[in-house]
Amino acid sequence: MDFIREYYFDFGIMGDELGRVLEGFWFTIQLSVLSGVASLAWGLVLAVLRQLPGRATAPLRWLSIAYIDVFRGIPLLLVLLLVSGGLSTLSSPIGGEVLPEWLGKPTWLGQTTPFWYGVFSLTITYGAYMAEVYRAGIEAVPGGQMEAARSVGMSHNLAMRYVIVPQAVRKVIPPLLNDFIALMKDTSLVSILGAADVVFVGRAIQSEQFNGSGLMLGAILFLLVTIPLARLVDYLIARQQQKTQRGGAPAEASEADQQALGGGGGVTT
Amino acid sequence: MTEGSTNGAFLRLEDVHKSFGDLHVLRGVNMDVNRGEVVCVIGPSGSGKSTLLRCINLLEPPEQGHIYLEGREITGAKGAADDEGGIDFVRRRVGMVFQQFNLFPHMSAMGNVTLGPLKVLERKGSDVRPKAEALLKRVGMEAKVNEYPDRLSGGQQQRVAIARALAMDPHVMLFDEVTSALDPELVKEVLDVMRELAEEGMTMVVVTHEMHFAREVAHKVFFMDGGVVVEEGKPADVLENPQQERTKQFLGLVLEH
Numbered sequence: 001m002d003f004i005r006e007y008y009f010d011f012g013i014m015g016d017e018l019g020r021v022l023e024g025f026w027f028t029i030q031l032s033v034l035s036g037v038a039s040l041a042w043g044l045v046l047a048v049l050r051q052l053p054g055r056a057t058a059p060l061r062w063l064s065i066a067y068i069d070v071f072r073g074i075p076l077l078l079v080l081l082l083v084s085g086g087l088s089t090l091s092s093p094i095g096g097e098v099l100p101e102w103l104g105k106p107t108w109l110g111q112t113t114p115f116w117y118g119v120f121s122l123t124i125t126y127g128a129y130m131a132e133v134y135r136a137g138i139e140a141v142p143g144g145q146m147e148a149a150r151s152v153g154m155s156h157n158l159a160m161r162y163v164i165v166p167q168a169v170r171k172v173i174p175p176l177l178n179d180f181i182a183l184m185k186d187t188s189l190v191s192i193l194g195a196a197d198v199v200f201v202g203r204a205i206q207s208e209q210f211n212g213s214g215l216m217l218g219a220i221l222f223l224l225v226t227i228p229l230a231r232l233v234d235y236l237i238a239r240q241q242q243k244t245q246r247g248g249a250p251a252e253a254s255e256a257d258q259q260a261l262g263g264g265g266g267v268t269t
Numbered sequence: 270m271t272e273g274s275t276n277g278a279f280l281r282l283e284d285v286h287k288s289f290g291d292l293h294v295l296r297g298v299n300m301d302v303n304r305g306e307v308v309c310v311i312g313p314s315g316s317g318k319s320t321l322l323r324c325i326n327l328l329e330p331p332e333q334g335h336i337y338l339e340g341r342e343i344t345g346a347k348g349a350a351d352d353e354g355g356i357d358f359v360r361r362r363v364g365m366v367f368q369q370f371n372l373f374p375h376m377s378a379m380g381n382v383t384l385g386p387l388k389v390l391e392r393k394g395s396d397v398r399p400k401a402e403a404l405l406k407r408v409g410m411e412a413k414v415n416e417y418p419d420r421l422s423g424g425q426q427q428r429v430a431i432a433r434a435l436a437m438d439p440h441v442m443l444f445d446e447v448t449s450a451l452d453p454e455l456v457k458e459v460l461d462v463m464r465e466l467a468e469e470g471m472t473m474v475v476v477t478h479e480m481h482f483a484r485e486v487a488h489k490v491f492f493m494d495g496g497v498v499v500e501e502g503k504p505a506d507v508l509e510n511p512q513q514e515r516t517k518q519f520l521g522l523v524l525e526h
Binding site: 142144145147148149150151152153158162163166167170243 | 326328357360361363364365367369371372373374375384385388389390419430433434436437
């Protein structure tokens with residue numbers, strides 16, 4: 001028992017290294033928020049492309065479906081290695097300098113290159129996950145809504161923009177938040193590229209002091225954010241269900257929707 | 270198509286067919302509606318009445334036959350089925366009200382009524398709002414302008430839906446069993462609004478089970494069964510003195526109650 005306490009909960013080490021660990025966690029937070037926002041936007045683009053009507057847009061639909069299939073099926077770690085390896089090589093003499101330095105080894109906004117490789121990879125991957133969540137939301141909007149929008153003269157695009165997507169997004173906020181929690185945890189993988197995130201710092205402390213308390217401190221910091229977020233998701237779902245039970249005609253399909261979405265919104269890691 | 274080819278009929282359906290997979294719902298429907306006329310379509314469930322309305326505003330483009338609106342053919346290659354311009358022509362002239370209201374739940378009554386004029390006709394908000402207020406007043410909803418649909422009764426929602434359709438200045442209004450989903454005590458307020466519209470000269474195609482409404486308001490009644498028009502004529506003739514056996518059967522069942 002003493003070993004466990006000393007190895008994982010050495011409060012002396014935790015106190016001494018708090019500053020460094022917090023710095024690493026701040027990196028994690030920035031990476032999570034930026035990648036999260038970018039994934040939300042990219043996922044919505046993919047979902048809307050996937051719902052385009054008509055024969056002329058079929059290639060766009062197929063591309064979007066293929067993209068989603070591919071990036072939901074590849075481990076994020078592989079994407080990270082492929083993105084970082086590709087971009088850095090293509091912008092160096094070995095790769096013929098196909099890409100300019102600012103794009104291949106970005107250091108925008110004072111962030112490091114591994115940070116941006118992380119943003120690209122997380123957005124590419126989580127965009128695909130979130131596209132599926134949006135799709136569930138779009139499909140959960142009753143068909144009468146599109147018909148009503150079309151019957152007041154709106155084109156498909158206008159109807160999506162002002163009628164379907166606003167309703168769909170409201171329905172899927174909880175599962176999107178779940179995906180965000182998963183994304184936040186997955187940011188830890190960028191440590192393999194040498195990004196100075198909370199895991200990287202924890203490992204450094206571990207190898208310097210032969211002690212896991214730095215890593216444990218990182219885990220605790222994660223929990224301080226992810227548990228309240230999980231509670232928020234629960235609260236939002238409960239509120240939506242309450243609203244459904246109170247009735248109101250447009251909510252007629254919602255109960256079934258909630259069940260469908262509850263299944264579709266599961267965390268994927 | 271010229272006005273002459275439809276003999277001046279405002280809306281003409283010629284031999285309209287529509288199938289869903291193996292289900293042949295419309296099997297050659299013919300119908301003429303003149304400007305300012307109120308036409309009621311009655312018939313048993315599954316007779317194709319709703320599909321017919323959905324064909325008229327091209328929510329379900331027919332596979333065969335012709336539909337002319339204001340003298341222009343809106344079906345077929347020259348018409349609209351695959352052509353946004355043609356669909357535009359139709360949807361800007363044809364308003365539709367649905368059985369399930371289909372109000373936009375994330376918008377107030379005002380938002381529902383103004384969305385079309387703002388986004389489709391691209392009118393300015395300052396022009397659209399007073400007109401929307403007037404329309405909501407016309408359907409007796411002036412006190413609920415800022416309410417959201419989930420705070421409105423079915424009858425109130427349906428009246429907002431009528432105002433929403435009217436906001437696009439339609440030339441013809443389609444009503445698809447608009448009182449069927451309502452509690453009995455809410456039916457009258459919706460029918461009254463429709464009656465007023467009819468009196469003001471709106472061209473209307475009304476799919477309904479309200480025989481009293483058909484008798485009092487309609488200029489023409491069409492009885493549909495099995496995907497065709499079985500009998501048509503003045504309400505007094507069709508409803509009180511039907512010639513066809515199927516019409517007699519149907520009315521016998523409906524009017525007993």
